[in-house]
Amino acid sequence: MRAMTEAQLEALRKLLGPEKVSQNESELKVHARDEGGQIESPPDCVVYAESRDDVVKVLQFCNDEGIPVVPWGAGTSLEANPVALYGGVCLDLSRMNAIKALRPEDFQVTVEPGVVHYELNKKLSKHGLFFPPDPGAPATIGGIVANNAAGIQAVKYGSVKHYVLQLEVVLANGEVLRCGSRAMRSSSGYDLVHLFVGSEGTLGVFTEITLKLVGLPPEVSAAVASFPALEGATRAVVELVQAGLSPAALELMDPITVRDINAFKGLTLPEAPTLFLEFRGNGPEVAEDVRLARSICEGNGCTRFESVVGREARDRLWEARHHAYYASAAANPGKRAIITDVAVPISKFPEMVEFARGKLEEFGLGGPILGHAGDGNFHVGIFYGDEQERAKAQAVNEAIVLKALELGGTATGEHGVGVGKIKFMPREHGASYGWMRRIKELFDPNGILNPGKVFPLEADRAP
Amino acid sequence: MRAMTEAQLEALRKLLGPEKVSQNESELKVHARDEGGQIESPPDCVVYAESRDDVVKVLQFCNDEGIPVVPWGAGTSLEANPVALYGGVCLDLSRMNAIKALRPEDFQVTVEPGVVHYELNKKLSKHGLFFPPDPGAPATIGGIVANNAAGIQAVKYGSVKHYVLQLEVVLANGEVLRCGSRAMRSSSGYDLVHLFVGSEGTLGVFTEITLKLVGLPPEVSAAVASFPALEGATRAVVELVQAGLSPAALELMDPITVRDINAFKGLTLPEAPTLFLEFRGNGPEVAEDVRLARSICEGNGCTRFESVVGREARDRLWEARHHAYYASAAANPGKRAIITDVAVPISKFPEMVEFARGKLEEFGLGGPILGHAGDGNFHVGIFYGDEQERAKAQAVNEAIVLKALELGGTATGEHGVGVGKIKFMPREHGASYGWMRRIKELFDPNGILNPGKVFPLEADRAP
Numbered sequence: 072m073r074a075m076t077e078a079q080l081e082a083l084r085k086l087l088g089p090e091k092v093s094q095n096e097s098e099l100k101v102h103a104r105d106e107g108g109q110i111e112s113p114p115d116c117v118v119y120a121e122s123r124d125d126v127v128k129v130l131q132f133c134n135d136e137g138i139p140v141v142p143w144g145a146g147t148s149l150e151a152n153p154v155a156l157y158g159g160v161c162l163d164l165s166r167m168n169a170i171k172a173l174r175p176e177d178f179q180v181t182v183e184p185g186v187v188h189y190e191l192n193k194k195l196s197k198h199g200l201f202f203p204p205d206p207g208a209p210a211t212i213g214g215i216v217a218n219n220a221a222g223i224q225a226v227k228y229g230s231v232k233h234y235v236l237q238l239e240v241v242l243a244n245g246e247v248l249r250c251g252s253r254a255m256r257s258s259s260g261y262d263l264v265h266l267f268v269g270s271e272g273t274l275g276v277f278t279e280i281t282l283k284l285v286g287l288p289p290e291v292s293a294a295v296a297s298f299p300a301l302e303g304a305t306r307a308v309v310e311l312v313q314a315g316l317s318p319a320a321l322e323l324m325d326p327i328t329v330r331d332i333n334a335f336k337g338l339t340l341p342e343a344p345t346l347f348l349e350f351r352g353n354g355p356e357v358a359e360d361v362r363l364a365r366s367i368c369e370g371n372g373c374t375r376f377e378s379v380v381g382r383e384a385r386d387r388l389w390e391a392r393h394h395a396y397y398a399s400a401a402a403n404p405g406k407r408a409i410i411t412d413v414a415v416p417i418s419k420f421p422e423m424v425e426f427a428r429g430k431l432e433e434f435g436l437g438g439p440i441l442g443h444a445g446d447g448n449f450h451v452g453i454f455y456g457d458e459q460e461r462a463k464a465q466a467v468n469e470a471i472v473l474k475a476l477e478l479g480g481t482a483t484g485e486h487g488v489g490v491g492k493i494k495f496m497p498r499e500h501g502a503s504y505g506w507m508r509r510i511k512e513l514f515d516p517n518g519i520l521n522p523g524k525v526f527p528l529e530a531d532r533a534p
Numbered sequence: 535m536r537a538m539t540e541a542q543l544e545a546l547r548k549l550l551g552p553e554k555v556s557q558n559e560s561e562l563k564v565h566a567r568d569e570g571g572q573i574e575s576p577p578d579c580v581v582y583a584e585s586r587d588d589v590v591k592v593l594q595f596c597n598d599e600g601i602p603v604v605p606w607g608a609g610t611s612l613e614a615n616p617v618a619l620y621g622g623v624c625l626d627l628s629r630m631n632a633i634k635a636l637r638p639e640d641f642q643v644t645v646e647p648g649v650v651h652y653e654l655n656k657k658l659s660k661h662g663l664f665f666p667p668d669p670g671a672p673a674t675i676g677g678i679v680a681n682n683a684a685g686i687q688a689v690k691y692g693s694v695k696h697y698v699l700q701l702e703v704v705l706a707n708g709e710v711l712r713c714g715s716r717a718m719r720s721s722s723g724y725d726l727v728h729l730f731v732g733s734e735g736t737l738g739v740f741t742e743i744t745l746k747l748v749g750l751p752p753e754v755s756a757a758v759a760s761f762p763a764l765e766g767a768t769r770a771v772v773e774l775v776q777a778g779l780s781p782a783a784l785e786l787m788d789p790i791t792v793r794d795i796n797a798f799k800g801l802t803l804p805e806a807p808t809l810f811l812e813f814r815g816n817g818p819e820v821a822e823d824v825r826l827a828r829s830i831c832e833g834n835g836c837t838r839f840e841s842v843v844g845r846e847a848r849d850r851l852w853e854a855r856h857h858a859y860y861a862s863a864a865a866n867p868g869k870r871a872i873i874t875d876v877a878v879p880i881s882k883f884p885e886m887v888e889f890a891r892g893k894l895e896e897f898g899l900g901g902p903i904l905g906h907a908g909d910g911n912f913h914v915g916i917f918y919g920d921e922q923e924r925a926k927a928q929a930v931n932e933a934i935v936l937k938a939l940e941l942g943g944t945a946t947g948e949h950g951v952g953v954g955k956i957k958f959m960p961r962e963h964g965a966s967y968g969w970m971r972r973i974k975e976l977f978d979p980n981g982i983l984n985p986g987k988v989f990p991l992e993a994d995r996a997p
Contacts, residue, residue: 176881253942254877255909265728286778315749414717418639446718479716
């Protein structure tokens with residue numbers, strides 16, 4: 072499937088300079104799939120944008136010619152969010168990785184979309200600041216904002232949308248918008264910033280992002296709690312949240328996840344249902360939080376509560392958690408996975424996890440259960456080898472999503488809709504989904520921006 | 535100016551029942567102006583909606599007939615946000631004041647729009663919970679959400695938009711949308727919730743609102759700090775925020791404000807530039823915060839730092855602050871006021887306040903300066919008596935807003951655009967303002983919802 076003619080490719084090379092437009096096979100391959108790996112579909116070319124002007128030129132050209140444009144950050148997404156389903160231009164923004172303005176006095180930073188979040192945090196730490204949302208993977212800020220990612224610290228600090236103050240966005244027609252302000256509060260007109268956050272590259276391309284930052288806490292303390300049964304762990308989660316503890320992170324891992332992590336990282340964590348906890352604040356506050364957390368965990372049958380004080384020990388622990396996805400992939404060689412991403416109100420969390428576990432068992436499938444428990448968000452890695460297993464995996468996924476919606480939750484807590492969650496959108500949003508599509512058509516009437524994501528491509532629009 | 539014929543009024547009475555449709559002169563008068571009082575313009579009738587169905591019926595009818603509909607909560611706004619500039623129906627939602635579902639286990643509550651925020655908080659306190667945004671006035675939740683209000687506790691807890699999980703909205707054509715979910719995080723499609731929050735009744739009418747709640751902190755401690763000069767107070771604000779102190783409230787009052795409050799509430803606060811501070815948390819944390827705050831204030835010349843421990847003493851203090859608006863009005867009998875509402879990045883706060891003070895002086899106008907300093911948001915009450923003073927007040931207001939925009943801020947931190955801030959929208963938002971209008975036209979093609987707010991009414995649309 073090709074969306075672009077030779078003449079169009081030649082025109083694009085002329086427009087941008089040939090060094091920014093690549094048809095190199097290996098680069099097309101790298102940009103043909105994201106970390107999730109569900110779908111493989113190469114673009115016709117990769118354009119490496121180096122400035123806002125490049126982005127404007129690409130969009131104007133492609134809008135006139137009806138060529139799909141799919142923005143690309145680091146490809147660490149899991150729902151094929153930046154995969155060029157219908158060919159066209161993969162607009163790689165990784166070269167736009169400048170920190171444009173760091174304003175420690177305002178707790179703010181302005182970056183280009185290609186800045187990688189942990190590199191940003193490395194630079195911010197010198198100023199005693201950090202950007203809390205941390206999806207685990209080495210994602211770019213542009214991708215994180217486009218997906219409204221959340222990650223492990225959102226239970227205390229909230230997801231990305233709480234941190235975006237200002238956006239510079241290039242629309243499908245090449246128009247450049249600036250939305251939001253640098254004030255900490257504003258009631259000035261419609262909130263376009265939050266319309267673009269989480270729009271997965273279907274409404275516009277970010278070229279500049281101003282983020283709110285947070286001061287690094289003086290103390291960080293982590294803890295690992297092991298439980299004899301998953302139910303004790305999930306009940307403890309509910310009580311920890313209800314006690315108003317506000318941990319910086321509250322992560323659940325089932326025994327399979329712990330086993331995979333142990334094997335991948337050479338650790339010796341007990342292979343039991345486990346909570347990872349992290350507390351941040353000043354010294355006495357953190358000590359008191361850990362004490363209360365231990366008491367709640369023990370009240371729910373926790374058999375081992377290991378408190379890990381200090382940033383270094385904490386970092387080792389979280390590195391293991393960060394690599395859970397890769398650990399599970401390594402434990403299932405040759406297999407692919409559907410990764411669920413539902414989130415439910417916290418009181419429904421134990422019921423939801425138990426339902427997921429039961430469904431896996433019912434269909435005879437294995438797979439890790441882990442997640443950002445403090446936000447009622449968790450993932451099941453449903454691994455499959457052949458087509459038969461894939462069909463079962465899809466059935467389990469579907470059952471889990473429908474259950475989450477029934478419990479007042481969402482199909483996707485942080486991975487975005489991409490391709491895989493489209494089928495659940497009418498059920499989750501009802502009439503609102505139609506209005507989302509009308510907004511899409513308003514901003515991108517030719518349908519060039521990331522076609523086939525968030526909404527199915529209409530038959531008459533397919534290239 | 536009348537938008538409705540007798541026949542239309544009669545049809546509306548038939549549709550809803552005559553007891554819900556009022557043309558009583560005194561009720562029209564009550565609904566002709568808001569607390570700000572800048573503009574007085576009565577609707578043709580007031581409709582008291584008692585259910586979602588009533589709202590749907592009113593909107594369907596008015597959309598078909600081209601009659602303006604202006605949603606009304608408690609009328610405590612300051613920018614004529616709910617004033618029926620072009621007549622039509624004032625849709626009073628105060629009777630829709632049921633708490634539909636309280637879910638303490640999820641820190642969530644679902645309310646109808648007419649619930650008054652402090653009555654909600656009274657009920658929530660029995661469950662150890664509260665809804666932080668507090669605009670001071672006895673506003674309804676519907677109005678608070680429609681304006682994205684913030685108030686005195688937003689510096690720690692954030693403005694309303696951080697608390698709205700789910701909305702039921704009736705669109706201009708009577709269609710009922712449900713947006714959002716009860717999950718604490720979601721990346722599922724476009725964020726319509728935040729498009730409606732702060733849309734000031736121009737995109738739809740809320741009939742149900744699900745809010746996130748916060749646990750009541752165990753300790754509350756307040757402090758009053760007096761300074762010899764405004765500049766010391768504003769510099770202290772910047773340092774308090776930069777120290778990462780995160781007070782629950784951080785309010786600035788100039789000597790005029792303190793004088794007005796003293797007179798209004800029979801208090802004896804020193805009539806000097808003053809900061810009100812509030813800290814919430816556990817005991818040792820709060821004590822440490824107060825100690826550090828005192829040290830920062832004293833480092834900026836604070837001559838008197840009075841710490842007020844406990845909820846009752848704190849409540850007296852905040853009651854005074856809450857009544858600052860009424861106190862200043864009482865001190866300026868027979869006058870009206872333009873109330874500025876700019877917000878700037880925190881590092882620009884001293885420069886901004888000093889600029890405002892200088893402008894008042896330059897034009898020979900008096901008026902209190904007070905505000906939610908911790909968020910870089912403050913108000914100047916520019917009182918005027920005659921037309922000449924009014925023109926001067928407008929000039930001062932305009933200078934202040936333009937300065938705030940120049941400093942990276944916003945024309946309105948929490949009062950909304952209403953009528954008075956419309957003229958600054960093109961300057962603040964540039965091309966984005968055009969896209970806001972396109973969204974307005976998408977959702978309300980006949981322009982019946984709160985016409986003349988956020989956007990000027992186009993000449994060819996005026997009734």
